[in-house]
Amino acid sequence: MASDPSLRSSTQRGNECKLRRTDPALHDTTKRFVESLCPDVRISQYADLNYAAKRMDRDPWYWLLPVPGGRVGYLVFQPNQPAIWIDEQFKMSWRIGIRVSSSVYEKTSIFIASLNKFDGLLRLEDAWVISGKSLILAPFTKRWGVVCDFFGESYKVDEKLQQGLRIETAEFKSLASVNSFSGSSGSSDIPTVFAQGERAPRRLRVQMISPAPATNAPKAAPTMHNTVSKPMFVEEDEGNDETVDQQPLKGQTIARAVAHEDHPDTYNLWINGVKKGYAAVQNLDLSRKLRVAVKESNETFVVVEWNDEFKMYEILSQR
Secondary structure, X not given: OXXXXXXXXXXXXXXXXXXXXXXXXXXXXXXXXXXXXXXXXXXXXXXXXXHHHHHOOOOOEEEXXXXXXXXXXXXXXXXXXXXEEEEOOOOOEEEEOOEEOHHHHXXXXXXXXXXXXXXXXXXXXXXEEEOOEEXXXXXXXXXXXXXXXXXXXXXXXXXXXXXXXEEEEOEOEEXXXXXXXXXXXXXXXXXXXXXXXXXXXXXXXXXXXXXXXXXXXXXXXXXXXXXXXXXXXXXXXXXXXXXXXXXXXXXXXXXXXXXXXXXXXXXXXXXXXXXEEEEEOOOHHHHHHHHHHHHHHOEEEEEEEEEOOOOEEEEEEEO
16 A cells, blocks of 8 residues: 555535434444444544654654544444444434445444535545454554455445435545645635544544734645644634633633534533633543533533643543
8 A cells, every 4th residue: 555545436426415314223223333342432532733743753644634514433334234324422323325245234344434414425534344353453554455445346336325425535645745735625724634643543633723824925834833832722713702711720620611512522611711722531431421421411510630742621530
């Protein structure tokens, strides 16, 4: 496999994408099946550029741009069941009309895939299980080879069955191509990119920033930094004029945490009624506990502390 893996589908975009939601019983069955793979089935973990740069000194790494407007999740094939896409946080799932070889279903298969339902795009990005064989501990290049073999040999385009859904493979880029991200997604600002390591089963979700442009000058492309002077995860206020106080507080403190709508293990944070941006969860047991706590009200109280390595608050425990 080449050092900069890429493969694109030539499938034409449909006029309308029609997907059916799974019924609650099948949703729960798919969720439990994915969770049974290993103790930690999170697809991504937050990292700022400093932390990501340290990890990238050890093994080959690749960049992957998110699907605009899409969500990351699992594409699951089980015997005698329709193909199901379920999002990373197990909140929603859809039946996927896709024609594949019978061997894909015989012993179960799981791919990592991003779905943009409104644009009608399902993008294959990784393979965790193929025909009952776990690939989670395999090097990424081997897993990517499985994705390419599946797409080229086991998958067959069926426009009637897909009902407007395009199915493609991801395009991973070399680290040196980071400055080429500008404009590749229709915007000069790339808020988040994924970093996939050769020996890392779980990718890093890296927050990018762009230097402030000079007056009347074009915006600069996002670049990697060795030093960071402020939190990398910047609050995106959509019609909310509430000011985010990014001055970190020293020591442990109690905060109100509200689950982020899109990113797993990430919470909007308020301390003493002041919005403080985002907080991350690094501990798996705590992650599960908080998911249960916010299931009903979407918020909970936690103990946090500023983590200088990640340049953001880290949730240490539930209050």
